Amino acid sequence: MATEHSRTAARLMVSPAVILLFLWMIVPLGMTIYFSFLRYNLLNPGMETFAGFDNYYYFLTNAAFWDALINTVTLVVGVLVITVFGGIALALLLDQPFWGQGIVRVLVIAPFFVMPTVSALVWKNMFMNPVNGVFAHIAKSLGLQPFDFLSQAPLASIILIVAWSWLPFATLILLTALQSLDREQQEAAEMDGASVLARFWYLTVPHLTRSITVVVLIQTIFLLSVFAEILVTTNGGPGTASTNIPYLVYAQSLLNFDVGGGSAGGIVAVILANIVAFFLMRMIGKNLDA
Amino acid sequence: MARKTTQTRKAVVTIAAWLIGIVIFFPILWTILMSFKSEGDAIKAPLAMLSSPWTLESYGEVQARSNYALHFWNSVVLSLGSTLLALLIAIPAAWAMAFVPGKRTKDLLMWMLSTKMMPAVGVLVPMYLMFRDLGLLDSRIGLVGVLTLINLPIVIWMLYTYFKEIPGEILEASRMDGASLRSEILYVLTPMAVPGIASTMLLNIILAWNEAFWTLQLTTSKAAPLTQFIASYSSPEGLFYAKLSAASTMAIAPILILGWFSQKQLVRGLTFGAVK
Structure with missing residues (x-):
């Protein structure tokens, strides 16, 4: 159908988007790679010298990097475990018929729309504060010592906050997937005497596998770059107890003014994200019949 | 029983x-x-x-002490501005890919998506330095540009999946009836595309409103949207529970309301059409 004329028009229509995205991808990334090979401190501008792989060497052999790497992985895995299992349980529950479905759905989805700085500060002050927080009040009324969440268990507290924000996402997607489950197949299995557990394991789980993979991969992309929640709650501390890689790169480049080191860290983050992205892209690509 | x-x-x-x-x-x-x-x-x-x-x-005090209205307005300008700009670039692109697909359309779409996978910290340093040298730090213009670019792949993808669902037969039928390209676009395609464009717009406004990496890094006061303004409450001297609550309530209320309207589109948009 498409004529030579319409092809040219189509190319013209696509090109602004392509050019902009290409520049957005290549220019800053190229500069980061360039900076990562320089000895470049913002406090001594104009004194840049070539540093070879020194920045990478210092960044990768710094104990803070390994702490940050472990924290990043713990954060991602912790949030994924809570949101995926919680999301499956919640989706199964909300898929049942009950009174007030619409309202409960709205209540469950709401946290996803709360901006990260708000959710982090609300949890930090109104709930986890050891003096005035709701948890402290509950502990005191039970005669227990209030627990100082963000200094005793900073990373676990941040995992809780981030999981609260992402649980709705997992629930919503898994619920959408559940609703496309073949009801007749379910009923047929029930007639044939398959138990609830067997039906769940052999029908529901395989049906959900694809959606779970999508949830895991997309969340991983976002969770690898958690930043605001750490900035407003712990500033990465105490020490490096809750520093992840994005926060470390930010601290290195904009708080310590070490542009070279920060850039090397940025490239390390890009490589890590690309490993995940590779699998995600294959998932989505398989689904696309353009 | x-x-x-x-x-x-x-x-x-x-x-x-x-x-x-x-x-x-x-x-x-x-x-x-x-x-x-x-x-x-x-x-x-x-x-x-x-x-x-x-x-x-508390509501009165938040405004009196910190010029809340300015930050709210900044959020509106940033999210609406970047969404409209992204739509302006994305609608023709998604349109062309959906209706005049070529051999490489699929690769092109995947490549666009891959730009979204790049973590922001990977380009934090050069972006910060560029903004500093161009005098764009703490300016709304610069941030509108960044927010447009980071959400552009999602916008194109969402529009593409919606446009794909418009049946090609309708176009052929209208052509048989002698419709010109102009009236084809105006009377046949546009009415069918509007719902998809509207939901894409809604989701993108939500994402831009809540974006909390670039808005925190590239603004301080003048152009600071609500994400940055609320973050200023993290310092101990700024700690007032009732005022923090009032500021937070006003910051999340518009998006909660928009979000409840867009539940269905949310799934499609955030999974790049992989789950509908």
Whole structure:
């Protein structure tokens, strides 16, 4: 159908988007790679010298990097475990018929729309504060010592906050997937005497596998770059107890003014994200019949 | 008998679902309640807090002390501006890919998506330095540009999946009837595309409103949207529960309302069409 004329028009229509995205991808990334090979401190501008792989060497052999790497992985895995299992349980529950479905759905989805700085500060002050927080009040009324969440268990507290924000996402997607489950197949299995557990394991789980993979991969992309929640709650501390890689790169480049080191860290983050992205892209690509 | 068990079952599910729903929603509910209390009452134990008198004073003070309206306006400008700009670039692109697909359309779409996978910290340093050298730090213009670019792949993808669903036969039929390209676009395609464009717009406004990496890095005061403004409450000297609650309530309310309208589109948009 498409004529030579319409092809040219189509190319013209696509090109602004392509050019902009290409520049957005290549220019800053190229500069980061360039900076990562320089000895470049913002406090001594104009004194840049070539540093070879020194920045990478210092960044990768710094104990803070390994702490940050472990924290990043713990954060991602912790949030994924809570949101995926919680999301499956919640989706199964909300898929049942009950009174007030619409309202409960709205209540469950709401946290996803709360901006990260708000959710982090609300949890930090109104709930986890050891003096005035709701948890402290509950502990005191039970005669227990209030627990100082963000200094005793900073990373676990941040995992809780981030999981609260992402649980709705997992629930919503898994619920959408559940609703496309073949009801007749379910009923047929029930007639044939398959138990609830067997039906769940052999029908529901395989049906959900694809959606779970999508949830895991997309969340991983976002969770690898958690930043605001750490900035407003712990500033990465105490020490490096809750520093992840994005926060470390930010601290290195904009708080310590070490542009070279920060850039090397940025490239390390890009490589890590690309490993995940590779699998995600294959998932989505398989689904696309353009 | 069977009827009775399903009723009992429904009642049990109802109680469980409502309990969990309220627990999940509780932090938001608590914030809203606290915003209507005085500063002194807000730090009391939960029951004493609830029974204290209601007041609107925190809302007044937030505005009086910190120019709340400016930050709210910045959020509106940034999210609307970047969304409209992204639509302007994305609609022709998605249109062309959906209706005049070529051999490499699929690769092109995948490549666009891959730009979204790049973590922001990977380009933080050069972006910061470029913004500094161009005098764009703490300016709305610069941030509108960045927000447009980071959301552009999602916008193109979402529009593409919507446009793909417009049946090609309709186009052929209108052509048979002698419609010109112009009237084809104006009277046949546009009405069918509007719902998709509207939901894409809605989702993108939500994402831009809540974006909290670039808005925190590239603004300080003048161009600071609500994400940055709320973050300023993290310093101990800025710690006022009732005022923080009032500021937070106003910051999340518009998006909560928009979000509830866009539940369905959310799934499609955030999974790049992989789950519908």
